[in-house]
Amino acid sequence: MFTTDFSRAPIQGQAAALVLAEGRLAAGKRDGVTWRRRVRDGSIRAELVLFDAVDAARAAAEAHGGRARVLIAEERGYTNGVWRAEDHTMAYNERFHPVATELRDGREPPRVAEPLRKPRRDRRKPPPRRWTIFDSESMFLGATRYRHPVAWVVTNRHWWQMVRKMNRMPGTVWHGVYWQWPFTLGTLATYRSRDDMMRFARMPEHVHLMRWIVRDTVNATAGFIRVYSSPDEFRRRGEALEEERDAAAAAPLELERVESEAQFQEFLAVSRRADPPHLAVPLAEETARAWFAGRAAADIQPELYLARRGEQVVGRTTVHADAALDAKLGTRATLFGATWAASEADLVDLLQAIAERGRRDGSDEVFGPAALLPNQTGGVITSGFDQPGFFDSAWNPAWVPAAYEAAGFTAWNESDTWIADLKTAPEPAPPEAADLDAAGIRIRRASRLRFRRDVAALRTLVNASFAQLPYYTEISRAQMREATSGLVGLMDPGLWLFAEDATTGAPVGFALVVPDPLDLLRASGGKVGPREIVRLLRRDGVRDAVLIIHGVAPERQGHGIASLLWRELGAHLRREGYRTLRTTYIGRDNAGSARPIERLGGRPLHGLAFYRRRLEEQDD
Numbered sequence: 001m002f003t004t005d006f007s008r009a010p011i012q013g014q015a016a017a018l019v020l021a022e023g024r025l026a027a028g029k030r031d032g033v034t035w036r037r038r039v040r041d042g043s044i045r046a047e048l049v050l051f052d053a054v055d056a057a058r059a060a061a062e063a064h065g066g067r068a069r070v071l072i073a074e075e076r077g078y079t080n081g082v083w084r085a086e087d088h089t090m091a092y093n094e095r096f097h098p099v100a101t102e103l104r105d106g107r108e109p110p111r112v113a114e115p116l117r118k119p120r121r122d123r124r125k126p127p128p129r130r131w132t133i134f135d136s137e138s139m140f141l142g143a144t145r146y147r148h149p150v151a152w153v154v155t156n157r158h159w160w161q162m163v164r165k166m167n168r169m170p171g172t173v174w175h176g177v178y179w180q181w182p183f184t185l186g187t188l189a190t191y192r193s194r195d196d197m198m199r200f201a202r203m204p205e206h207v208h209l210m211r212w213i214v215r216d217t218v219n220a221t222a223g224f225i226r227v228y229s230s231p232d233e234f235r236r237r238g239e240a241l242e243e244e245r246d247a248a249a250a251a252p253l254e255l256e257r258v259e260s261e262a263q264f265q266e267f268l269a270v271s272r273r274a275d276p277p278h279l280a281v282p283l284a285e286e287t288a289r290a291w292f293a294g295r296a297a298a299d300i301q302p303e304l305y306l307a308r309r310g311e312q313v314v315g316r317t318t319v320h321a322d323a324a325l326d327a328k329l330g331t332r333a334t335l336f337g338a339t340w341a342a343s344e345a346d347l348v349d350l351l352q353a354i355a356e357r358g359r360r361d362g363s364d365e366v367f368g369p370a371a372l373l374p375n376q377t378g379g380v381i382t383s384g385f386d387q388p389g390f391f392d393s394a395w396n397p398a399w400v401p402a403a404y405e406a407a408g409f410t411a412w413n414e415s416d417t418w419i420a421d422l423k424t425a426p427e428p429a430p431p432e433a434a435d436l437d438a439a440g441i442r443i444r445r446a447s448r449l450r451f452r453r454d455v456a457a458l459r460t461l462v463n464a465s466f467a468q469l470p471y472y473t474e475i476s477r478a479q480m481r482e483a484t485s486g487l488v489g490l491m492d493p494g495l496w497l498f499a500e501d502a503t504t505g506a507p508v509g510f511a512l513v514v515p516d517p518l519d520l521l522r523a524s525g526g527k528v529g530p531r532e533i534v535r536l537l538r539r540d541g542v543r544d545a546v547l548i549i550h551g552v553a554p555e556r557q558g559h560g561i562a563s564l565l566w567r568e569l570g571a572h573l574r575r576e577g578y579r580t581l582r583t584t585y586i587g588r589d590n591a592g593s594a595r596p597i598e599r600l601g602g603r604p605l606h607g608l609a610f611y612r613r614r615l616e617e618q619d620d
Helices: 054-063 100-105 149-168 194-201 204-213 231-236 241-250 261-273 285-292 323-329 344-360 400-406 433-439 451-466 477-483 518-524 530-538 561-575 591-599
Strands: 017-022 033-041 044-051 068-073 077-081 138-146 172-180 184-191 220-229 253-257 303-309 312-320 333-341 365-368 410-421 441-445 496-501 507-515 544-552 580-587 603-614
Touching: 017 054, 033 172, 044 054, 044 261, 054 068, 068 231, 138 149, 138 194, 149 172, 149 184, 149 204, 184 194, 194 204, 194 220, 253 312, 253 344, 261 285, 261 303, 261 312, 285 303, 303 344, 312 344, 323 333, 333 344, 344 365, 344 400, 400 410, 410 591, 433 441, 433 561, 441 561, 451 477, 451 496, 451 507, 451 544, 496 561, 507 561, 518 530, 544 561, 544 591, 561 591, 580 591, 580 603
Parallel strands: 333 365, 544 580
Antiparallel strands: 017 044, 017 068, 033 044, 068 220, 077 220, 138 184, 138 220, 172 184, 253 303, 303 312, 312 333, 365 603, 410 580, 410 603, 441 496, 496 507, 507 544
């Protein structure tokens, strides 16, 4: 029941403020600490520390070297049973706590005792995380003292259903539990707003458990809840949200180097907060972690940055350089990639900050977005914004190209991705033996058993076939290993083909098409764990394909080898029931590469371009 007197509650219910700190907080009892607990948010190691005074919590957070978040206790909370100062009643309130819209409109919240639907079992996997524990604006800290262990078992019937549903709520950030002797179980849960917390409180699963717990003292003898909120959350209740957004937009944009696990998780999550999940292409966590750990296959390791306006993260980018690309373009360029911003104004300011960084480094220009090189992945889509991205491609909102132009960039190497509907495509005829004999080749499928040799052969052919392209730099062995690290699980051997000379057996042509795993990656937020690996090996739900690269050795071009490879690919795609085939970007000046997919009824899907800016232009 509602109360403002927590004098009989446990020490966790009497704190005035708490600090969520990355790592360990250098504060003790002399600094006002009353209770502390180590917690984990995915790969982030943090500590929750309670203080007896707000000023003490703020001072400890300011002195902390890593990320820290201060949340202040609200005056009103809940107590029941022997932890209740007023009496020892075990009961629930007549009505729920009102949310902001109910307060604004003068409406009463629903009654707690209203009829409930039966809690439903929901086995759906929660969506990818969009927030870290340091994005919490409100926190629920409570505990229940159960009468005996049997009550724990009964609670468990609906507990996991409630947690699964809570984790699917868009406003949920993090949750944990703690135990105290003998039968006390505590709950820690953080949210993006107090309203998100109150919506959770109204879930049938939570209400059912709450009613069961306070049923006299049969199941439990005490309980408490404290609600903690950030200063911003306190202010938000009395100020217009539009005014806060205007103030945040007026703050200068600053680049913050990603140096901790908490910052890295925010680097991964920030784009999920705004991009439509059915369109966007998630950043692969394994790739980004290699950048963060300094293990990228690059001579100069990329630096990862968050773009902040005050406390709010509004963008991200990498900054790096590559001597081979500089030599190819005849310049000295600062490269950037994995670049994302929340709005057009944020992107313009982020690009200006990148240009300033390039100027400080003595570069002639800035170039991107490339992750890490144009012949790996990157680019900005310039058309087809309503069409979803796909594996190894890009996607961005329609305002992004205008932001690059506003920041002084010009488009370079304009290209297109392509798509063919295989259900309506002309029926391809697989090549016959006479066709192969006339071209002097045989076609061989790649194999998982000889994966390393096939990767080596692919690297040799790719470097030979694309050396003349304006953006292409030779792929090193390390870069090829990195690019093909997950291919052994993803590959369909019938879609990775080599054309070999019929006499010598030397590879003279290739085509690499892979099943598109993007739906799996969207569901996991770009993370490939055991579940994703199993589904990839089974190709569970993967019915689309992506052309990664294809080509023919220069000395054998013009002999119909590419056409024969594509006839074999087309037959396999139709035979295995693939629905669509998409291609990574093909330059508009390279019509020959687009011709095979045109024969399958293909059409351009997304326009794509890289962007360059000469740095001396601003100085003139």
